[in-house]
Amino acid sequence: MKDMKKYAVIVIDMLNDFVTGPIASPRVNHIIEPIKKLCEKARAEGIPVIYANDCHTPDIDKEFKVWGPHAVEGTKGAEIIDELKPAKGDYIIPKKTYSGFYETTLELVLRELGVDTVVITGWQADCCCRHTSADAFFRGFNIIVPRETTDTDTEEGYTGGLAYIEKIYGATICSVNDLF
Ligand code: ZN
Numbered sequence: 039m040k041d042m043k044k045y046a047v048i049v050i051d052m053l054n055d056f057v058t059g060p061i062a063s064p065r066v067n068h069i070i071e072p073i074k075k076l077c078e079k080a081r082a083e084g085i086p087v088i089y090a091n092d093c094h095t096p097d098i099d100k101e102f103k104v105w106g107p108h109a110v111e112g113t114k115g116a117e118i119i120d121e122l123k124p125a126k127g128d129y130i131i132p133k134k135t136y137s138g139f140y141e142t143t144l145e146l147v148l149r150e151l152g153v154d155t156v157v158i159t160g161w162q163a164d165c166c167c168r169h170t171s172a173d174a175f176f177r178g179f180n181i182i183v184p185r186e187t188t189d190t191d192t193e194e195g196y197t198g199g200l201a202y203i204e205k206i207y208g209a210t211i212c213s214v215n216d217l218f
Contacts, residue, residue, distance in 0.1 A: 042083060042085055042155075042217070043152075044152055044153055044154040044155055045080075045085050045153065045155045045156075045157055045182075046085065046086040046087075046088055046148060046151060046153040046155075046156055046157065047076060047077060047080045047085060047086070047087045047088065047156075047157045047159065048088050048089075048090055048138060048144075048156050048157065048158050048159065048160070048170065049073060049077065049087065049088070049089045049090070049122065049159050049160050050089075050090045050091075050138060050158065050159065050160030050161060050166045050167055050170060051090070051091060051092050051109070051160050051161045051162075051166050052070070052073065052089075052118055052119055052122050052160050052161060053091055053092060053109050053115065053116055053117060053118060053119065054114055054115045054116070054117055054118075054119055055092075055108045055109045055115035055116065056092075056108070056109070056161050057070075057119050058119075059108065059115045060106060060107070060108055060115070061105055061106065061108050063189075063190075063191045065189045065190065065191060065192075065196075066161055066189065068186075068189070069159075069160075069161070069186065069187055069188060069189050070119070070121050070122065072159075072184065072186040072187045072214055073122060073159050073160065073187045074121060074122055075214055076157070076159060076184060076187055076214045076217070077122070077125075077128075079214070079217075079218045080157075081125055081127070081128075083218070086127075086128075086129060086151050086153070087124070087125070087127075087128045087129070088128070088129040088130075088131060088144065088147065088148075089118060089124060089128065089129065089130045089131065090131045090133050090138030090142070090144060090160075090166075090170065091109070091116065091118065091130060091131070091132055091133065092108065092109035092116065092132075092133060092134075092166075093109065093111045093116055093132035093133065093134065094107075094108065094109050094110050094111060094116070094134060095110075095111060095134065096110050096111070099134065101134075101135065101136075111132075118130075129147055131143060131144045131147065135169070136165050136166045136168075136169035136170070137166070137169040137170050137172065137173045138166070138170040138173070139170065139173035139174065139177070140169075140173065145177055148179070153179070154178075154179060154180060155179060155180040155181070155182060156174050156179050156180070156181055156182070157182045157183070157184065157217070158170055158171055158174070158181060158182070158183050158188070158203075158209075159183070159184060159187035159188055160187070160188060161188070161189070161190070162188070162189070162190035162191065162195070162199070163183075163188040163189055163190045163195065163196050163199035163200055163203075164190045164195040164196070164198060164199030164202070165190065165199075167183065167188050167199065167203070168199050168202060168203055171183070171203045171207045171209060172206075172207060174207070175206075175207040175208070180208075180210075181203065181207055181208070181209035181210070182209065182210045182211075182212060182217070183200060183203055183204075183209050183210070183211050183212075184212055184213055184214045184216070184217065185200060185211055185212070185213060186213055186214060187214065188200070
């Protein structure tokens, strides 16, 4: 295993609305098990697991113009799916935009944990994972994306999203087995 003392795993938007709700895609299902495996291994190694979850304000949220209402604060749709329920000691960061960093406490939590490398997983490769990667890059974090722990609505979106994150933010694209 590599030196992973300064790593954190970030799980983005694995919420009911994205998996079984109004904006679910059949392509999300196959990333659940790899994320679960990654989180379990991370916890066993003492690597923090941080959920960055959409938590939208009813009615007024700007994202609804693009996606329609989803992951509304306080609803079942905004809850993490049962398969990936957080464990004791995990962190949960609510967010209102695509990026896990924008107007949230994610950076503060990462700094307090001494993290220098974020392992970005979840939904969607070409949207929330991409925007979170951008903000991680701007803040000087190294980025790793295990390719089987993210996807999006289309194959082109997936391959394009990962290629963009790799090229523009210098991310390492690997598999879960490469990490552990
Ligand atoms: Zn959203």
